[in-house]
Amino acid sequence: MAFNDDDHFLARSFEYFQKIVRQSGPAASASYTLIGAIILLGGIGYVLDIVYGWSPFGLLSGLILGIIVGFYELIKVIWKP
């Protein structure tokens, strides 16, 4: 985005803000998916531990799977052309 020095500083600030917003979308989605995957799958593992008495393997498997899924989503965003 080209900034003109003659523009009002508020206009320039808003343009810069829009640029940052545009760039932040994929990063925000990757970070939320990473945390979401760990919490969701860790939570499912924890529930399975309680219901079936698998403790601590349900929680551990859930957390590991959550990290794998979360990082896979992160890699997809980073490697996006």
Next chain:
Amino acid sequence: MSAAGNGHEGGGFDAGKVILNHVSNSSLDHPIIHIPPIFGIDFSVTKHVLMLWIVAAIVFSLVSFTVRKYLKQDRPIPSGFMNAIEAVVLFIRDSIILPNIGKKFTPVWTPLILTFFFFILSANAIGMIPVFDLLGAINRFILHVDASDSHNFINNILHGGVTATANYNVTAALATITFITIILAGSRAHGFFTHWKNLVPKGLAWPVYIILIPIEIIGMFVKPFALTMRLAANMTGGHIAILAILSFVFIFSGLFHSALAGIGVGVLVSVPLAVAISALEIIVILVQAYVFTMLSAVFIGMAINVHH
């Protein structure tokens, strides 16, 4: 508000109970509007359902009225509230939807994403307006209705939190709409079967697919889950923080058996801190509506613009 609602048990102040009563939904045992169960499901209207209706009515009437008034003008120059609506709509379209979804499908998905933004923003914001607290005060001190009168309509609507978006069921419903939209957007752009094929990259060795397909399917469900938890947790967290700080007034009053101690803590600590956090909450309200909108646009865009 009932004695239980105030958290008084044996004369003590139960901060946890008061906070929970102010952020959670009202109980199904005392619904605002009672509806007989249909197929075993209780469809009675609780506080958060009432708030959803109020928010939907406000957003629909306010936006429709303003836009219709603008369209009827001889010269289409926006002014007043229409100016604000136009600025927000243009910002969301140009900064969120267009870069993520692309030019071709922007007109298709812009209405849905804008509806998300205005609805979530209004639902978040209405939680900061103490309408029901004011109604309760009028009921108690002007109309002189007893707080324990369970047949009084205003007493009934005082139970439960005002912020519908702090309820996980509400945010889950919104995230489900996004989840279905992701599938519809992908199917519309590439065809139903190609959309599912696009989930994984082409041309890989078959053993890789055994790992990738389950990961992608789990990833599909993780996205709406992240949307659900983030919005509800942020909206609940802010309100809990404010209420916990305001609870110091009553906790210190009880601790020192003196109203003066409570008032002192209130004036010096609780009220200034609560005001500061409320100011922060106004930013949170905007940011959360914006983040939900942006993430929905990103996820829909990922189904449309497939890059492997």
